[in-house]
Amino acid sequence: MxxxxxxKEHVSMRKRPATASSTRAVxxxxxxERGLEQSFGRAAAILDHIAAAGDGGMRFVEIVRxxxxxxxxxxxxxxxxxxxxxIEQEGGKGAYFLGTRLFGWSSSAASRFGLGDVARLAMESxxxxxxxxxxxxxxxxxxxxxxxxxxxxxxxxxxxVEPGAxxxxxxxxxxxxxxAFIVETPHIERLLTMPELVESLAASxxxxxxxxxxxxxARHRGYALIADFVPGAGxxxxxxxxxxxxxxxxxxxxxISSRLKEPRLRMVLEKMADAVREIEARLRxxxxxxxxxxxxx
Numbered sequence: 001m002x003x004x005x006x007x008k009e010h011v012s013m014r015k016r017p018a019t020a021s022s023t024r025a026v027x028x029x030x031x032x033e034r035g036l037e038q039s040f041g042r043a044a045a046i047l048d049h050i051a052a053a054g055d056g057g058m059r060f061v062e063i064v065r066x067x068x069x070x071x072x073x074x075x076x077x078x079x080x081x082x083x084x085x086x087i088e089q090e091g092g093k094g095a096y097f098l099g100t101r102l103f104g105w106s107s108s109a110a111s112r113f114g115l116g117d118v119a120r121l122a123m124e125s126x127x128x129x130x131x132x133x134x135x136x137x138x139x140x141x142x143x144x145x146x147x148x149x150x151x152x153x154x155x156x157x158x159x160x161v162e163p164g165a166x167x168x169x170x171x172x173x174x175x176x177x178x179x180a181f182i183v184e185t186p187h188i189e190r191l192l193t194m195p196e197l198v199e200s201l202a203a204s205x206x207x208x209x210x211x212x213x214x215x216x217x218a219r220h221r222g223y224a225l226i227a228d229f230v231p232g233a234g235x236x237x238x239x240x241x242x243x244x245x246x247x248x249x250x251x252x253x254x255x256i257s258s259r260l261k262e263p264r265l266r267m268v269l270e271k272m273a274d275a276v277r278e279i280e281a282r283l284r285x286x287x288x289x290x291x292x293x294x295x296x297x
Contacts, residue, residue, distance in 0.1 A: 042069060042077050043086075050087060050096055057095030085141065088190055097190070115249055116147045118282045119240070122275040123150045123251070129271050132255040133158055135235075137174040138248065142197035143167060144175035147249070158233035158254035168200035170211030173235035176224035177250035180215040181239040188215065223269060224250075227257055234260050236268060238276050243284060251276055 049066050050058050058066075064074050078096065081087045085099045119136050127134045131154040136147045143166040151157060161167065161174075169175040169191065182188050191197065192208055201207060218224040224237040237252035251272060260268070 039077070042067070042073065043081060045069075046074065046077055046081065047086065047098065047102075051098055053095075057090060057097045059095050063096070085194070085196075114286050115240070115279075115283065118286060119249070119251070119279045120148065120150075122278045122282075123148065126150075126251075126253070126271055126275045127152045130253065130255075130268055132253050132259065132268070135161060135174055135252045135254065136240075137167075137178065137250045137252065139169065139175075139178045140166070142169055142191070142194045142200060144169050144172065144178055144250070146174075152255075154255070154259070156256050158230070158235070158256060160230045160233060160235075160254060168204060168206070169197055170201060170208075170214060171204055171206055172229050172252070173224040173226045173237035173254075174250040174252035176211070176214045176218050176226065177237035177239045177252065178247050179211070180218035180224060181241070181245075181247050183245050223272075224252075225260070225265075227260065229254070232256055236260055236265065236272070238269075238272050240276055240279050240283075248283075251279065 045067055046063060049063055053062075060071075060074065060078070063078070064071050067074065069077075078087060082089065082099070086102055087096050088099045089096050115138065116136065123134045123136060127150040130152065132152040134150045134152070136149075137144045138147055139145070146161050146163050146165045146167070149159075149161070149163050151159065161172065167175055169179050179188055179191060182191075192211065198208055201211065214224065214226065225234070226236075227234040229235050233254060234257050235252050235254040237250045239247035240249040240251055242248050253268060253272060255268075
């Protein structure tokens with residue numbers, strides 16, 4: 001099987017003008033709630049400006065200038081946003097970027113837009129062809145969240161992860177696939193330096209250095225493989241990518257370790273790659289349909 005290609009593509013975001021049909025009713029806040037409403041509005045404005053800055057990020061003075069807020073207000077808002085992982089600062093004193101928590105939410109939102117439904121048939125087919133258990137995961141902050149699972153028919157089953165389980169990124173094959181194939185490598189590093197991830201991995205008996213080794217191996221091979229996620233059982237995973245090449249999920253297969261060795265591993269990977277291509281094609285169709293529906297509104 002050919003290695004999955006990882007590429008970089010810049011995408012310009014276009015905002016659609018508001019229309020009467022898309023205008024939503026605005027909630028009227030009580031007097032004692034107006035301060036909260038104002039804070040949310042200011043936080044949203046800051047996030048919008050940082051998002052618009054793209055890969056270059058945005059410095060504090062630029063945020064003050066573009067928002068028109070005072071330095072005190074911007075500092076207070078950004079301190080709170082950074083504390084909760086919504087924004088991050090390069091090197092502790094450089095430009096600001098959207099935080100990994102927001103990236104995690106965007107990945108989790110893929111479930112709302114049909115990733116679970118789109119992937120189900122391909123997962124069932126893959127499980128039937130291999131006899132092994134198949135998982136679908138997305139990233140949420142420092143965690144890999146299992147959206148769904150199809151149990152295989154092989155008598156000895158690897159059921160280490162339940163649907164809904166939240167596993168620290170890098171601990172299993174699905175989490176490695178979500179990390180390793182992110183297009184922008186600086187973003188991978190920002191994820192790996194999240195205190196929550198470092199602490200969660202340590203509590204699970206793993207380290208960031210081990211995860212980095214797994215990421216390097218996955219990028220070299222074109223797939224993630226962990227031989228013994230639990231004693232006697234392992235997993236292999238591929239990323240499910242959007243048209244820009246960014247992982248929006250991962251497809252993983254778990255089996256007893258003897259079933260993830262050559263030459264069977266090669267066969268499993270070929271079937272998994274077929275399933276991923278099917279899922280990605282259906283995601284593109286779904287996205288095109290949604291865009292067409294929105295344009296007609």
